[in-house]
Amino acid sequence: MFSASPTAGDIMVFHPEFERAGKEAGLQVWRVENLDLAPVPESLYGRFYTGDAYLVLSSTSNRRGDLQYDLHYWQGSECSQDESSAAAILAVQMDDFLQGAPVQYREVQGHESGTFSGYFKTGLTYMKGGVASGFNHVTNEVEVQRLLQVKGRRVVRATEVPVSWGSFNQGDSFILDLGQVRTPGGQVRTPGGRVSKSIRDNERCGRANLQVVDEGAEPDGMIEVLGDKPDLPESHSEDTQTDASNRKVAKLYKVSNAGGDMEVTLVSEQNPFPQHALESSECFILDNGTNGRIFVWKGKDANGAERQAVLQNSEKFIQQMEYPPYTQVQVLPQSGETPLFKQFFRNWRDAEDTVGMGTAYIANKVAKIEKVG
Incomplete structure (x- = not known):
């Protein structure tokens, strides 16, 4: 609890x-x-x-x-x-x-x-700093010096890294932004090129030169900033494959303050779950954390305290289950369920296809939170 x-x-x-x-x-x-x-x-x-x-x-x-x-x-x-x-x-x-x-x-x-x-x-760009360090979202910067490492094809992510040859490798694309926008190791039609064009057109309001640079043909301007180029290491690809056996592993918990304190109780340890286990007067957590995902379901008649606390409970749930901090949380209103959520239920029927949610009889047993496999 x-x-x-x-x-x-x-x-x-x-x-x-x-x-x-x-x-x-x-x-x-x-x-x-x-x-x-x-x-x-x-x-x-x-x-x-x-x-x-x-x-x-x-x-x-x-x-x-x-x-x-x-x-x-x-x-x-x-x-x-x-x-x-x-x-x-x-x-x-x-x-x-x-x-x-x-x-x-x-x-x-x-x-x-x-x-x-x-x-x-054009992808996601992660820039160093933030409000606390005085960094603001501004356009048309001229005095700037930053290096972005670009990874991914389906989801393009450009991450700011130290402006140094030590940040480079032979496999990724990089954007050296000197207010002019150079893209070492990339072309305009590549993900790195698309991010570069977006910087030029949006951040610089079109007032910057975009220069594509192939490895081995670095211009003097790059050498002046980075120094003499050393031998670059190969890139290290990350293993992003998910264990298929974990994709369907899920448990269902109820979140309620009926007893005065906010409690999370176990409803079912095995899916597919019956749809009538979801009570409109309560909130529920569907734990698919072994696949990196937690769902929170908000019943339309749940009280305000439960609806507000359920997101915090999901954060604590992730910590107690020792799931990675980047575990995704999706909060769903009743009648707004997504296909990812519905897949864990037996013969799911939407509200327009059925009359009522039925009644669930669940033992009021406080679950012992244990890490799954």
Whole structure:
């Protein structure tokens, strides 16, 4: 059993930026600045400071013309606990402002969901620094010196690294940004080239020269900045394959404060689960952590304290289960379930296909949290 404060979501009950959120179809990005929200210029979407946290809202229109929402809160690898907690609280409050309609996602740098990374067609760029160190989202910088390492093809990630030959290798693409934008080892049609063009067109407002550099043909300008070029090591590819046997391993837990304290109790240790185990008056955690993913289901009749505390409970759940800190969390409102969630249930039927959710009889047994395999 573990508990969380049900009043955590009451630090900020409203923010003027909420009035702008989700008014029409499209993407909106905010950075958390001193526990406040600041909109990011649209030309700089996809660029994130590693010391900061962000909110990203995607609003789409369905066939009936109604807006549907995906709400993400993103944490940089060097983000403070205060900023991360503020982002989570602001995400809950924005969700409340949008009447609980969004699907919420917890995103961690380098391990973003496919839904999140799909918003940014030129890839994700991670820049050093953040609010605490005075780094702001600005355009048209002329005095700049930074090096970005570009990895990935399906999901392109450009990460700021030290401006040194020691950051280079023979297998990856790199962008040396001197206010002119040089792309060593890449071409404009490659992922590195696309990121370079985005920097030129968006950050520099088109006022920069883009020069593609092949290894072995480095211009004098690069040598002046980096010094004499040494022999470069080969790149080390990361093993990203997931153990297929873990993809279907899941347990179901109920989150409730019926006894006065917020408690997480075991419902079922084995899937597929019966759909009627999900009670509209409660919240649930579906644990697929061995595959790097946790789902939180919010019943439409669950009380406000449970809805606000359930995201914090999922964070504590990840810690107690000793899952990696980058484990993805997806928070789903009742009737807003995704196919990834539905796959763990036996003969799932959507609300328009069935009458009522039924009644579940579950022993009120507090689960002992144990790490799975």
